[in-house]
Amino acid sequence: MKLEIGNFRVKDVTLGDETSFKNRILTINEEEAIAALNPEGKLKNVKLHIAKPGESVRILPIKEIVEARVRPDGRAVFPGDTGATKAAGEGKIYALKGMAVIAVGKYGGWEEGILDMSGPGAELTHYSRFINVCFTAEDADPAVDQGQHQNLNFRKGAKLLGEYLGKTVEKLKPDDWEVYEIDERAEDNGLPRVALIMQLNSFYETLGFDDTFYGLDVMFMIPPLVHPNEVLDGALCSGAICLSGYRAFTFDYQNHPLIKSLYAEHGKTLNFVGVILSMIGQTLERKERGIIRVAQTAAMMRCDGAIFTEPGVSNADIDLFNGIIRLEEKGIKCVAVTDEDTGRNGRNDPSKVMLDRRVDAIISTSNAAQIIELPVMERIIGDLDSVIRDAYPGSWAQNPDYGPSLRSDGSIIIDSSCYTGNGGVVGWSNKTCKNF
Amino acid sequence: MVVEFEKAGITTVHVANMTPVSTSLGCNRIVKSYGIPFPYCDPSMPEEVQVEQRYELFEKVLRALGTDVIESTVF
Amino acid sequence: MKKIVMYINQFYGGIGGEEMANTAPSIAEGMVGPAVALNSMLQGGQITHTVICGDDYMNEHEEDSISVIDGFLKDLEFDLFIAGPAFFAGRYGVNCGRICRYVQNNFHVPAVTCMYEESPGVDMYRSDIYILRGGHSGASMRKDLKKVSGFANKLLNDEPILWADAEGYFPRGIRSQIILPADQTADKRAIDMLLKKLKGEPFESELPIELLEPVPVPPAIEDISKARIAFICTGGIVPAKNPDRINSAGATHFASYDLPEKELKAGEWESIHGGYDHTYANADPMVFVPVDALRRLEGEGKIGYLHPYFYSTTGNLTNLKDARRMANEIVEFLGKDNIQAAVLTSA
Numbered sequence: 140m141k142l143e144i145g146n147f148r149v150k151d152v153t154l155g156d157e158t159s160f161k162n163r164i165l166t167i168n169e170e171e172a173i174a175a176l177n178p179e180g181k182l183k184n185v186k187l188h189i190a191k192p193g194e195s196v197r198i199l200p201i202k203e204i205v206e207a208r209v210r211p212d213g214r215a216v217f218p219g220d221t222g223a224t225k226a227a228g229e230g231k232i233y234a235l236k237g238m239a240v241i242a243v244g245k246y247g248g249w250e251e252g253i254l255d256m257s258g259p260g261a262e263l264t265h266y267s268r269f270i271n272v273c274f275t276a277e278d279a280d281p282a283v284d285q286g287q288h289q290n291l292n293f294r295k296g297a298k299l300l301g302e303y304l305g306k307t308v309e310k311l312k313p314d315d316w317e318v319y320e321i322d323e324r325a326e327d328n329g330l331p332r333v334a335l336i337m338q339l340n341s342f343y344e345t346l347g348f349d350d351t352f353y354g355l356d357v358m359f360m361i362p363p364l365v366h367p368n369e370v371l372d373g374a375l376c377s378g379a380i381c382l383s384g385y386r387a388f389t390f391d392y393q394n395h396p397l398i399k400s401l402y403a404e405h406g407k408t409l410n411f412v413g414v415i416l417s418m419i420g421q422t423l424e425r426k427e428r429g430i431i432r433v434a435q436t437a438a439m440m441r442c443d444g445a446i447f448t449e450p451g452v453s454n455a456d457i458d459l460f461n462g463i464i465r466l467e468e469k470g471i472k473c474v475a476v477t478d479e480d481t482g483r484n485g486r487n488d489p490s491k492v493m494l495d496r497r498v499d500a501i502i503s504t505s506n507a508a509q510i511i512e513l514p515v516m517e518r519i520i521g522d523l524d525s526v527i528r529d530a531y532p533g534s535w536a537q538n539p540d541y542g543p544s545l546r547s548d549g550s551i552i553i554d555s556s557c558y559t560g561n562g563g564v565v566g567w568s569n570k571t572c573k574n575f
Numbered sequence: 576m577v578v579e580f581e582k583a584g585i586t587t588v589h590v591a592n593m594t595p596v597s598t599s600l601g602c603n604r605i606v607k608s609y610g611i612p613f614p615y616c617d618p619s620m621p622e623e624v625q626v627e628q629r630y631e632l633f634e635k636v637l638r639a640l641g642t643d644v645i646e647s648t649v650f
Numbered sequence: 651m652k653k654i655v656m657y658i659n660q661f662y663g664g665i666g667g668e669e670m671a672n673t674a675p676s677i678a679e680g681m682v683g684p685a686v687a688l689n690s691m692l693q694g695g696q697i698t699h700t701v702i703c704g705d706d707y708m709n710e711h712e713e714d715s716i717s718v719i720d721g722f723l724k725d726l727e728f729d730l731f732i733a734g735p736a737f738f739a740g741r742y743g744v745n746c747g748r749i750c751r752y753v754q755n756n757f758h759v760p761a762v763t764c765m766y767e768e769s770p771g772v773d774m775y776r777s778d779i780y781i782l783r784g785g786h787s788g789a790s791m792r793k794d795l796k797k798v799s800g801f802a803n804k805l806l807n808d809e810p811i812l813w814a815d816a817e818g819y820f821p822r823g824i825r826s827q828i829i830l831p832a833d834q835t836a837d838k839r840a841i842d843m844l845l846k847k848l849k850g851e852p853f854e855s856e857l858p859i860e861l862l863e864p865v866p867v868p869p870a871i872e873d874i875s876k877a878r879i880a881f882i883c884t885g886g887i888v889p890a891k892n893p894d895r896i897n898s899a900g901a902t903h904f905a906s907y908d909l910p911e912k913e914l915k916a917g918e919w920e921s922i923h924g925g926y927d928h929t930y931a932n933a934d935p936m937v938f939v940p941v942d943a944l945r946r947l948e949g950e951g952k953i954g955y956l957h958p959y960f961y962s963t964t965g966n967l968t969n970l971k972d973a974r975r976m977a978n979e980i981v982e983f984l985g986k987d988n989i990q991a992a993v994l995t996s997a
Contacts, residue, residue, distance in 0.1 A: 262829060331848045400837040408845055444848050446840050474844040476836055479857060485824035494859045500847050502840045503856040506827040555827075566837030569830045571856050573813035574821035576884070576965075578865060579977030580992050585984060586868040590995040593709065593744065596770040603867045611706065611741070611997050612926040613937040614885065629940035633947060633993075640877065640991045643870040 141320040142368040145233045145313030152189050152238060152270045160307035165235065167272070167304065175303035176296040182276040185296075188243075188520045190256050190271040197516035198273055200251030200525050201559050202293040203242040203377065204266065204388040207235040209305030216305065217373045217389075219354025221298050227353070228368030233308050238270040239390050240304065242290070242297040245277045247525035249532055250288040250348075252383030252559035253551075260513045264560030265567040273520050274300060289347035290379040298376070298389070319368050319402055321411060331443035333409045335367070335397055336433060336466075337565075338417045338449045338458060340380030340387065349378040352416065359425070362432040364440070365414045367398045375416075382532055384555045385450045385478050385507055385562025396566030397446060397476070412440050417447070417462060419455045426458050434465040442471045449477040450564035452507045453492055460493045467497050474500040478562045479572050480507045483554055484540075490572070504568035505561050508533070508554045510541065515549035526551050533557040577602045588639045588650075590614055590632075598647040604639040605649045606632065652695040652806050655723065656685045657733035657749050659742045663702030668927045671741075673704030675715050677722040684795060688732070691799035695730060695806040701749075705741040708748070716752050723757060730805055731757070735764035735784045735794040736771065740925070740966065747775030754779055760805050764794050767820070768970055776820040780811075783818050871991050873954075880957035880989045881909065882980060884965030885938040885997045886923025887931065896963055898924035902972045904963035904980065909956060913942050925966035926997050938995060957989055965996050 148163060155166035173185045190196040208216045210232050215222020244251065254266055261267035278284035278292055339350045341357050349358045352365075353374050369375070375392045398414070405411040417433050420426035437445055445466055449459040456477075463473045475498060479490035487508070526534050527545035533554035534544035541552050555561040562568065578601045580587040589602040592614070597605045608614035609628070616628035639650040660666055660673045662683040681689050682700040689697045701719055708715040731753040733746035743765040750761035755778075764784040765771055772781055782801055784794045797818060804811060813828065814821040839856075846853040871877045888896050894905040914935040921931035921938070930937050939960060947953045961980050965973075984992065 331845075333844065396835060396837040397840065400841055404841055409841075444844050446844055472844070472847050474840050474847065476840045479825065481825035481827075485826050488823065488825070490825060490857065496859055499855055499859065500843050500853060501855045501857040501859075502836050502843060504836045506825070509827050563836060566835060566840070568836040569832055569834050570827050571830060571839075572825050573828050574815070575811075575813050575824040575826050576882070576973050576977035576980075577994055579974055580981060580984075580994070581868050582865050583978075583981040583985070584868055585981065585989065586871055586991045588991075588993050590993060592996075593740070593770065595774060596740065596744065599770065599773045601865065608995070609937075610710070612928070613930045614995050614997070615937055615940045615943070618930045618934070618937060625934075625937075626942060629936065629943040630946055633940055633943045634952070636993050637874045637877075637947070637952060640871045640879070640993075641874050644867055646867075 140229045143231045144317040146236045147308045148314045149237045176300035181292040183279045185276040188273045194256045195517035196256040198520040199253040200247035202290040203297040204390040205240045205297040205301040206390050206393045207301040207304040209233050209309050216302050227372040227374035228366045240301045241271050241273040242293040243275045243521040245522045247529035247531045249381040250379045254559040266560045330410045332412045333444045334442045336415045336447040341418045351376045364436050367414050382556050384558050387565050391565045430462045430465050438469045444472045446474050452480040456491045463498045476502045478505045478507045483508050503572045504564050505570045512552045531557040588636045594649045652729040654695050654697045654730045655699045655728045656697050657701045660704040671704045671706035675703035675718045677701050688795045693803045708745045709741050731761040733763040738766040743769035743771030747771035751778045777823045781820045876954040878955040878989050879991045881960040882994045886921050886964040887938045898922050901964045904976050906959040909960045923964045
C-alpha cells in the first residue's frame with residue numbers, strides 16, 4: 140500500500156479577496172472560510188487570525204490543531220469524519236506545509252491549551268514553528284461552551300477549515316513528495332521486525348471525548364493492528380482529551396514523527412511491520428483486555444522489538460508498563476517513549492506511577508508539570524482571562540509559591556500540562572528530564 | 576555492616592554516637608553511645624561510675640534487641 | 651568583587667589533629683588552610699573570612715556551634731559559603747553539610763561543599779545543598795578544590811547551573827525537563843535505543859529505574875535470657891602491637907579475639923583507629939569492648955550465651971565493598987554458632 144504526500148511549502152499566509160495559493164502565498168477570504176468551517180452555524184462570533192513564528196502572540200484556549208490537506212481523488216481528508224468512510228493509507232494527498240489550522244475558543248478547561256509564538260514558550264513546542272491559521276469562536280450553545288468540553292464543533296470546524304484551505308492546491312503541482320510504502324511480502328533480510336505501539340487519547344467514559352478512528356470514537360476500543368499509512372492519511376483524529384500539554388492532536392497523527400522515522404529506517408536497520416493502537420483502560424479489566432491484544436498482535440506479527448508511546452501520566456502509566464512487561468515476556472524488546480510527572484517542584488518521585496525493572500529502556504520527552512513563566516505577549520488570539528478564570532490543569536487563581544497564574548502585566552506562570560506541544564511524545568520533543 | 580547482618584536475619588543493634596548517620600545507613604535498632612572515643616562510658620567519671628555506665632548501656636542494648644521495631648529507632 | 655566565607659575543620663585550620671577535635675568555632679579574617687589555594691582559583695569572588703571548628707565540637711554541640719557561627723556571620727556581607735572539602739571524613743562531612751544547610755536557609759546565599767560519595771554527609775544533606783562529588787582522601791585536595799572553584803565561579807558569575815551529572819554534584823532529588831540540541835528528537839533517540847537493545851549493546855535509559863529492595867527488619871529476640879549474642883567492634887581495639895595488622899583506615903580485614911572471662915586490661919590492648927583520639931581507649935579498652943558488663947550480665951542470667959570471640963576492625967573510611975564482605979564473613983562465623991543477635995559498636 141503506497142501513500143504519497145505532495146508537499147506545498149507555504150511561505151506566507153494573508154487574508155484577502157480570493158482564497159487561493161499562488162507563489163507559495165496562501166490568501167484566505169475570511170467570510171468564505173468561516174462559512175466553510177461553520178456550515179450549520181453551531182459556532183458564533185467566528186473570526187480568523189494569522190499568527191506567524193517569532194511574533195509576540197499568545198493563543199489560548201486551543202481546542203484542536205489540524206494540517207490543511209486535500210485528496211486530489213476527492214476523498215475526504217478525514218474519512219469517516221468529514222466525509223464517507225473510505226480506506227485510508229493509499230494514493231495521493233496534498234499538504235500545506237509550514238502551517239497549521241488551530242481552533243480556539245473562549246473558555247478554557249481541562250481539555251484546552253496555551254501556545255506562545257515567541258519567547259521562552261516557543262522553544263518548548265514544535266507548534267511555534269508554523270504559520271498558524273487560527274479561528275476563534277464560541278459555541279452557539281453557551282451550556283456546551285462553558286460545560287465539559289467535548290469541543291465537537293470546534294474539532295469539526297478545524298477539519299473543515301483545513302480541507303477548505305487544502306482545496307487551494309488541488310490542481311497544483313507539489314514542491315516535493317514523501318513516499319510511504321511497505322512491501323508486506325518482502326524478505327526480512329535479517330533485519331529486526333519492529334512495530335510502533337501508540338497509546339491513544341482514550342481516557343473518558345462518555346462518548347465524544349476520545350480520539351476517533353475512521354470517525355468512530357475509540358472509547359472501549361480493543362487494540363487493532365493498523366497500517367502506518369492510515370495514521371498519516373487522516374484515519375486517526377484526536378479527541379477533546381484532557382491535558383493538552385502532552386496529548387497528540389490530529390496534526391500530530393497526520394505528521395507522526397516516529398512513523399516517519401521508522402519508515403526512514405525501514406529496509407536499512409529494521410523492518411517496520413506496522414502500528415498497533417493501544418488504549419488506556421479505565422478499569423483493570425479493560426487494561427488487561429487491551430494488553431492481551433497488544434501483546435498477542437505484536438507476537439503474531441513476529442515482532443523482535445517495539446516502540447511504545449504513552450503521551451500521558453498516572454493511570455496511563457500502568458497500561459504502558461504492564462503492556463511492555465507482557466511484550467517482554469513474549470520476547471519482544473521494547474523502548475518506551477513517554478513523559479514524566481516530576482511535579483511542579485521537581486521532587487515527585489517516582490515520576491511514573493509504576494516502575495518495574497523490566498521496563499529498562501525509556502525515552503523521556505518532558506516533565507508534565509514543569510513550571511513555566513511566560514512574558515507578556517503583545518497580541519492575544521482568544522481569551523487571556525481564561526488563564527485565571529477557567530480550570531486549565533496547569534493554571535490557578537492563587538498559589539502560595541507562585542502567585543496568580545495571570546499577572547497584572549499580562550505575563551503568566553503555569554505548568555506544562557496545559558502548554559500545547561510541550562510533551563512532544565509522538566517524537567517531536569528535543570527535551571528530556573535530568574536530575575538536578 | 577549492620578545492614579548485612581540484618582539481611583542475614585540476625586537481630587542487630589548499632590551502638591554509635593552519630594545516630595542520624597546510623598539511621599540514614601538503614602540501621603533499625605540504634606543505641607546512642609557516650610562519645611566517639613568512648614562509646615560505653617564517660618571517662619571523666621570515677622571508675623565505679625563508669626563500670627555501672629557500661630552495664631546500664633549494655634542493658635539498653637539488650638532491651639533494644641528485645642523490642643519490635645518497624646523502622647529505624649534510637650533507644 | 652563578590653565575597654565568600656569558607657568553613658574548615660581544626661585539622662585544615664592548622665590547629666591540630668584528632669586531639670584538637672574539640673575546638674570551639676572561631677572565625678579568622680582572610681584565608682586559612684585550603685582557602686588560600688581555593689581563592690587563587692576563583693574568578694569574580696574573594697574569600698574574606700574562614701570559619702574553623704573542631705569536628706567533635708560541632709558534632710557534640712550542634713546547636714551551640716551553629717549559634718556561635720551564626721553570630722560570626724550575622725554582620726558580614728557575603729555572597730557564597732563554601733565548606734570542606736571533607737573527603738571521606740565522617741564527622742567533617744556531616745558538619746560541612748549541616749553548616750551549609752544552615753547558612754543557605756538563614757542567610758539566603760548558595761552554600762557548596764564537597765565530599766566523597768560514601769561519606770555519611772552525602773545522604774543526609776544532598777537534598778538541601780550542592781554537594782560536589784569529591785575524592786576519597788586528602789590526596790585529592792587539589793582536584794577537589796578545582797572542582798569547587800569551577801562550580802563556585804558559575805555561581806559567582808550567575809551562569810546557569812546544569813544537571814547533577816553535568817556539573818558533578820550529587821542529585822538533590824529534583825528532576826526537571828531540559829532542552830537538548832534541536833536534532834536530538836525523541837523519535838531518533840527511541841529508534842537508536844531500540845536498535846542498541848536489539849543488538850545487545852549497552853544503552854542508558856533516560857529514566858533509570860532504581861528500586862531498592864527493602865530489607866525486612868529482623869524480629870525482636872523474644873527471650874534475651876536465652877539469646878545467643880555476638881560482639882563486633884569497629885573502634886579498632888586490638889592486642890598491643892597490632893599483631894594482625896588491622897589498618898587504621900580503609901580496613902580490608904578483621905580479626906577475631908577470644909572474649910576474655912573478666913576484662914580487657916590497659917597495656918595489653920590498644921586502639922589503632924585513625925579517626926579519633928586514642929587516649930581513653932588506651933587507658934581503658936573497655937570503653938569500646940565492655941567485657942566486664944557483658945560477663946556480669948551473662949552471670950546474672952540476663953544474656954543466654956556469649957559468642958566466645960569478638961570481632962575487631964576499624965570503621966573509618968572503609969569502602970562499602972570491603973565493609974560488606976567483612977560483614978558477610980562474620981555472618982558465616984556467627985551462623986556456625988547459631989548466633990541470633992549481634993551488637994556492633996562504632997567509634
